[in-house]
Amino acid sequence: MARDIPISRKALFSALAWIIGILIFFPIFWTILTSFKTELEAIASPPALFNFHWTLENYVEVQSRSNYFLHFANSVIISLGSTILGLIIAIPGAWAMAFVPGKRTNGTLMWMLSTKMLPPVGVLIPIYLIFRDTGLLDTRTGLVIVLTLINLPIIIWMLYTYFKEIPGEILEAARMDGASLKAEIIHVLTPMAVPGIASTLLLNVILAWNEAFWTLNLTAAKAAPLTAFIASYSSPEGLFYAKLSAASTMAIAPILILGWFSQKQLVRGLTFGAVK
Template sequence: MARAVSTRRKAGYTIAAWIIGLAIFFPILWTIVTSFKTEAEAISSPPSFMFFQWTTENYSTVMERSNYFRHFWNSVVISLGSTVLGLIIAIPAAWSMAFVPAKHTKNVLMWMLSTKMLPPVGVLIPIYLIFRDVGLLDTKTGLVIVLTLINLPIIVWMLYTYFKEIPGEILEASRMDGASLRDEIIYVLTPMAVPGIASTLLLNVILAWNEAFWTLNLTAAKAAPLTAFIASYSSPEGLFYAKLSAASTMAIAPILILGWFSQKQLVRGLTFGAVK
């Protein structure tokens, strides 16, 4: 029997959720607002939130100074490429861990997760030297490989969690009907885990889109994504806050729009298998 929740408690939870949501979103909102200020108003004290002279000059300056669409296309290729490649590798790996009994499955999962605890700067020099020697430095291919390896533990962990919620009897029935291992994964397992796979894809696109450390250190000009586009507005002469905010807004706008339209699918995938 479900526990009754009083109206007052519901209202309290709702207010708390709005306060937390606004606190999380406020830095993004402040960045968007600052992008419409002049440089003088951006650094004024006390700062003004709404009552100032709104201008789109910063966006015009950013578009004239930088090739936004080239950086945007690089971000699209790198984030989608690394996510798709990660899914191709992770789906069979998560299947084997979820449905093939093994004594050390949990140890393997913990070992994979432990690689995320290593500071990226600890392996920057060897990876940089390898990429320089094999010709992958400042290429989209190199960044796709690096971001795939970085996010692969998260992809495997998420898919493993979703796959464990699928009854193994269904896969056994497909084998009895003559399905090969390939058919079992592609035509039986994958369609049943679409919500989980979709949420994994969306989350890792966001992670790859926002990755700054590797994109700034392994690119110079040709493969530079939007993170490098933002960093270009931090110069030795000082920070141009209004223009930096405009560049940041242009960089996060596509991923904000993607998250807004896919929020239902993302929530559905993240809660996949939570209620039986």
């Protein structure tokens, strides 16, 4: 029997949720507003919230100074490519950890996740030298490979938790019906875990889209994504806040729109379970 939650407690939780949501979204909101200001209005004190001269000159200058659509295409290819490649590798790996009997699964998962604790700068020089010598420096292929390896532990960990919710008896029944290992993974396991796979894909696209350290150090111009596009507006002459805000808005707009339209799928995947 479900407990009745007092209306006052519901109101309190709703108010707290709104306050936290506003605090999280306000920097994005302020960045968007600043992108429509002039440089003088962007640094004015006290700052103006709405009563300023709205202008699109920052967006025009940002596009004329650098090719936004080239950086956007690079971000799409790198984020989707690294995520899809990661899923191709992670689905069989997570299946093995979830359904193949063994006592070292938890230890392996913890070891994989511990690689995320390593500061990226600790392996920057060897990876840079490998990329330079193999011709992968400043290429989309190189960034797809490195971002796949970086996010692979998270992809496997998430898929493992989703796969563990699927009853093993279903896979055993498929084996008894003569399903091969490939058919079991592709035609039985994967369709049942679509919500979990979709949420994993969305989260890792966001992670790859926002990755700045590797994209700034392993690219120059040809394969530079939107993170490098934003960084180009930090110069020795100083920060041009209005133009930097316009570049940031153009960079985050696609991922904000994706998150808005996929939020139901994301929540469904994060709460996914075959056994309710």
